[in-house]
Amino acid sequence: MKEIKIRTDNSEKGINDITCLWNRVLSCGEEFSPQLNEIFISKYSNYEDREFGKYDYTIMISKKDFLNELDEKVREGKYIRYHFGDETIEKSAIETWKKIWEDSGEKRIERNYIEDYQIDIPEVFSEDKKAHTTVYIGIK
Secondary structure, three states: OEEEEEEEOOOHHHHHHHHHHHHHHHOOHHHHOOOOOEEEEEEEEOOOEOEOOOEEEEEEEEEOHHHHHHHHHHHOOOEEEEEEEEOOHHHHHHHHHHHHHHHHHOOOOOEOOOEEEEEEEOHHHOOOOOEEEEEEEEEO
């Protein structure tokens, strides 16, 4: 599995660092590019203070089968899956995380802050021409 990681947070600078990392990854060409049956997945881990502090943000290339493993963990009650579609990845990601933070703040979910995963599908690759964000949140 190929991956690249930064230490960041949810500040404006931290989000900009994530955007810069994606720009770097996407400009690498074939040296960091998914092959057949592989996808980009973002991983959030090593949380310092839940969503308020620093965390590791990793862009990884994984086999598509990894999604089946995450869906199995949802069925087992270890993760909860959030999904949102909108005009752009930025909008779909923002709306997805807003819902996660709302559910967490309202105690509808109890996050474990170990590892969370995000998959983004650009609008040009979706059947409905919307960008889609799916986030798997680890729960207690």
